[in-house]
Amino acid sequence: MKNDISKKETWAWLWILPVIAILSLFYVVPIVKVGLYSFTNASFFGGKFHYTLNTYGFLFSSGTFWIMLKTTLLFVIASVIFQFLLGFSISLALVDGENRKLLGTTFVRTAVLSAWVIPGVVIGIVWKLLLTGASYGILNYYIKVLTGYAIPFLSSPTWALVSIIIANVWRGTAFSMIILYGGLKQVPQELYEAAQIDGASAWKRLIHVTIPQLKQVIFINLALITIYTFNTFDMIMALTGGGPGRATEVLSIYSYDSVFERWALSQGAASAIVLLVINLIIVIFYYRTMKVGENNA
Amino acid sequence: MHNRRKELYRNILLYSIYALVIIFFLFPVLWALSLSFRSLKDVFRYPPHLIPSHFTFENYTTVFNTSLIKTYLINSSIYVLFTVIGTIILSVPAAYAFSRMRNKAKGPLLIIILAFQMISPLIIAIPIYGYFQQLHLLNNYLGVIIAYIAIQLPFATWLMKGYFDTIPISIEEAARIDGCTRFQSLIRVVLPLSLPGLATALIFTVIQSWGQFLIPFILLSNSRLFPITLGLYQYQVSESIHTNFIASASIISIIPAILIFLILQKFIVKSLTRGAVKG
Numbered sequence: 001m002k003n004d005i006s007k008k009e010t011w012a013w014l015w016i017l018p019v020i021a022i023l024s025l026f027y028v029v030p031i032v033k034v035g036l037y038s039f040t041n042a043s044f045f046g047g048k049f050h051y052t053l054n055t056y057g058f059l060f061s062s063g064t065f066w067i068m069l070k071t072t073l074l075f076v077i078a079s080v081i082f083q084f085l086l087g088f089s090i091s092l093a094l095v096d097g098e099n100r101k102l103l104g105t106t107f108v109r110t111a112v113l114s115a116w117v118i119p120g121v122v123i124g125i126v127w128k129l130l131l132t133g134a135s136y137g138i139l140n141y142y143i144k145v146l147t148g149y150a151i152p153f154l155s156s157p158t159w160a161l162v163s164i165i166i167a168n169v170w171r172g173t174a175f176s177m178i179i180l181y182g183g184l185k186q187v188p189q190e191l192y193e194a195a196q197i198d199g200a201s202a203w204k205r206l207i208h209v210t211i212p213q214l215k216q217v218i219f220i221n222l223a224l225i226t227i228y229t230f231n232t233f234d235m236i237m238a239l240t241g242g243g244p245g246r247a248t249e250v251l252s253i254y255s256y257d258s259v260f261e262r263w264a265l266s267q268g269a270a271s272a273i274v275l276l277v278i279n280l281i282i283v284i285f286y287y288r289t290m291k292v293g294e295n296n297a
Numbered sequence: 298m299h300n301r302r303k304e305l306y307r308n309i310l311l312y313s314i315y316a317l318v319i320i321f322f323l324f325p326v327l328w329a330l331s332l333s334f335r336s337l338k339d340v341f342r343y344p345p346h347l348i349p350s351h352f353t354f355e356n357y358t359t360v361f362n363t364s365l366i367k368t369y370l371i372n373s374s375i376y377v378l379f380t381v382i383g384t385i386i387l388s389v390p391a392a393y394a395f396s397r398m399r400n401k402a403k404g405p406l407l408i409i410i411l412a413f414q415m416i417s418p419l420i421i422a423i424p425i426y427g428y429f430q431q432l433h434l435l436n437n438y439l440g441v442i443i444a445y446i447a448i449q450l451p452f453a454t455w456l457m458k459g460y461f462d463t464i465p466i467s468i469e470e471a472a473r474i475d476g477c478t479r480f481q482s483l484i485r486v487v488l489p490l491s492l493p494g495l496a497t498a499l500i501f502t503v504i505q506s507w508g509q510f511l512i513p514f515i516l517l518s519n520s521r522l523f524p525i526t527l528g529l530y531q532y533q534v535s536e537s538i539h540t541n542f543i544a545s546a547s548i549i550s551i552i553p554a555i556l557i558f559l560i561l562q563k564f565i566v567k568s569l570t571r572g573a574v575k576g
Contacts, residue, residue, distance in 0.1 A: 011479055015394035018387050019454060020406075026447035027413045030424035037423075093314045102308060108315045110562065111322045117558040118326070118551050119508030121526045125533055125547050126329045129540070135343040136540060138328060170325065178566065231417040234510035238530055252419050259423055260515065272420045279416045286415075287408060 031276065037269035044263035055266040064246065065254075065271070072230070072250040075165060079229045082169045084222060087176025092206075094177075095184045109181075116174035124238025127167040128154070157247030160240050164248050167239055168232060175228070176221050183217035184210070216289060223286035230278055251275050326551070333357070333545035340541050356545040365520060366546055369528035370553075375438065376524055377506045380445040384453045384502050385495070387446070392457030393483050397466070407458070414451035421447075422515045429516060436519045444512045449505065453498045456568075460494025461487065497568040500561050507554050525550045 038056070042049040059065050090112060097105045115123075130139050131153035140150045153163045187210060195205045211218070233252040236242065242249040242257070249257070255275060259268030332340055333356055335349040342350070360366055395403060425444060426435070434440030464487055472482040488495070510526045517523060520531065529550055533543045558565065 009398045009400055012394035012398035012400070015390040016398075016406075019391040019450060022387065022447055022450060023410065023413060026425065026444070027416075027421055030421040031416075033424040033427075034420055089314075090318055093311055093318075097311050097315070100308065100311070102311060102315075104312075104315055108318055109566070110559070111319050113562070113565070114326075114555055114558060115322050117504050117508075117554045119510065119526050119554065121508075121510050121530050122547050122550055125529065125543060126325045128533075129329050129332060129544060129547075130325050134341075134540075136332065136340050136345050138345045138347075141343075141345050170322070227415050231419070233417075233419060234508075234526070237510075237514075238533070252417055255419055255423075256515075265423075268423060272417075272423060275417055276420050279420075280412060283412045283415050287411065 034269045034272050034276070037266055038273045040266050042265045042269075044259060044265045049266070055270045059267060059270050059274075068246065068249050068251065068254045069274075071161065071246075071248065074161060075168070075232075075248075075250055076226060076229045078165045079168045079172065080222065080226050082165070083172040083176050083225050083229075084218075086169060086173045087221075088180050090173070090177045091181035091184055092210075094181060109177075112174045112177055114174075115170055116172075118171075120171065120232070120234030121238045123167060123171050124235045124240075127163070127170070128239055131163055154240060155244055157244055160244055160247045164236050164239055167235060168229060171235060172225055172228060176225055179221045179224075180214065180217060183214045187213045216292065219289040220286060223282050223289065227279060227282045227286075230275065230282075251278075329544045329547050332541055333548045335541050337539050337541055340539075356541045357549070360542050360546050360549065364532060364542075364546070365523070365528060366525070366532075366549060368521060369523050369525040370549070372438075372522060372528075373507060373524040373526075373553075376441055376445055376509075377503055379442045380449060380506045381499060381502050383442065383446040384449045385499065388450055388453035388457055388498070389488070389495075390480075390483070392454045393461050393487065395454070395458045396461035407455070410451045410454060414455060418448055418511050422512060426515055435516055436522055438522065440516055441513055441522070441524075444516060445506050445509060448509070448512065449502045452505075453502060456498045456501070457491070457494055460491050460497075464490050493564060493567065496561065496564045500557065500565055503557055504554060507557075 039051050039053065040049045041052050041055065090108070094105050094109060097108075118126075129136070131137060133140060133150065133152060133155060137153075140153070144150050151159060153159050191209050191213065192205060195209050200208065231252060232250065233256070236248055236250060236253060240248040242253045251271065252275060255268050255271040257268075258264045258271060262268075331347060331349060334352045334354070336351075336353055336355070339350055395407065422444075429435045429437075429440050429444075432440075434443070468490070469482045469486050472486045473479075477485065507524075508526060509524065510530065513522075513524050513527045514530075517527065520528065523531065529546055532538055532546055
């Protein structure tokens with residue numbers, strides 16, 4: 001074995017090389033390039049440009065940027081809270097049902113997970129068919145029957161934001177559910193039995209046994225769904241296209257539009273860097289949580 | 298007696314939760330399915346009704362015959378197939394090497410790969426558009442496939458590395474003593490033991506590549522090369538397309554993803570619950 005170390009592991013580096021080469025070409029160089037563009041006044045069509053800090057100055061002093069950022073944060077925070085709560089509740093109900101040998105738990109799990117394998121664009125289209133104000137918008141028909149009013153799900157700015165949150169919760173709950181479900185299955189059964197003997201109620205067992213045991217899984221889950229939600233693009237494009245007006249324009253759509261619709265390469269690059277910084281902060285948080293878990297194990 | 302009643306209430310409560318969950322998650326797709334079997338007149342009949350007044354398959358045949366959907370489905374299959382092949386060929390040896398090496402650079406490299414896996418593809422897509430323009434890889438099958446592989450590679454490498462870590466080196470040592478090379482011991486000893494991990498990497502690559510939208514949205518403008526996601530997006534954006542056609546086209550695009558999922562569900566659930574998937 002000692003021999004292996006002294007061989008300097010040349011073979012390993014050779015085997016890794018193709019992956020490193022591709023990742024350098026497709027990640028390292030592009031990220032550096034986006035970073036450089038963000039400090040220029042470059043346009044999408046090329047031509048001469050010079051280096052400047054004005055792009056960020058313009059971005060941070062523009063009202064639309066902050067409105068967009070607020071929309072993004074509302075979208076992310078609401079999505080994450082509901083995805084987590086819903087995913088957690090469903091996983092608890094599933095594990096409880098399995099312990100009681102109830103029928104249909106596998107079917108419930110499959111139904112939730114199937115939402116997660118559908119392409120984002122299709123999710124957007126399917127929800128549009130459901131929420132539309134047209135006569136086949138069945139949800140509005142039921143709401144009208146119950147309350148007398150129709151809800152402008154896709155035509156009012158506020159409701160459009162609510163709509164993309166609902167559709168995103170529908171899409172992302174499966175991931176939280178399955179990760180937390182996996183965590184719940186690992187909690188030693190004896191802990192619950194001990195708590196039960198002590199006379200702890202179901203609620204107390206949840207607060208004092210389940211949640212502390214799942215702490216790391218919960219943090220990892222929160223970090224991942226936060227990142228996925230920040231990066232959402234396809235579903236919103238199909239459901240609202242960022243509208244009405246710019247009511248559902250989140251960071252990724254703003255960057256895309258800046259570059260490919262408004263041809264403002266430098267501005268799009270600067271907003272992409274904002275997205276990158278947010279992504280990296282969450283990655284660091286995620287990695288630290290994972291490390292803590294490994295050290296404790 | 299008292300306890301039994303309490304148990305019964307609890308079971309009823311659980312079943313009610315299950316019913317609500319099933320309705321919430323299945324209703325949107327079932328509604329699209331229901332619309333896809335209607336004539337246009339039936340779609341717009343008010344008040345709307347859950348079940349079509351009479352079922353028709355006409356929308357499906359019309360969509361197949363009048364749109365490019367066949368082309369889109371074939372394109373998506375080509376992209377997915379070559380992405381899977383490329384991703385597996387590149388990630389398996391690299392993941393194995395990462396798992397077995399002890400160099401100090403390993404930790405930082407793995408963190409960087411993890412970060413790449415999580416950043417939005419939009420960030421890298423902006424400069425890649427520029428590259429591909431110069432290399433004439435825009436509107437090109439190869440360009441799309443290379444970009445897809447680059448997107449899938451970090452995740453597949455992490456996943457396989459995690460799996461290889463669980464296979465003890467001692468198992469390989471016997472093979473190495475018998476004169477197997479590294480590569481032979483990977484192919485003959487380690488890989489057969491890693492089939493569940495490999496299956497998981499494969500499923501994720503298939504599902505994510507099938508649903509990929511951003512990359513083709515940026516790299517492609519020729520509709521003959523569109524994958525199903527982009528084709529469907531353009532299809533529903535054009536105002537003249539009828540709702541019942543959009544519904545049936547959506548259902549067509551979901552079927553492959555759902556089928557793969559249902560067939561291989563066991564692997565997905567297993568690997569997600571054992572925590573092998575961390576992203």
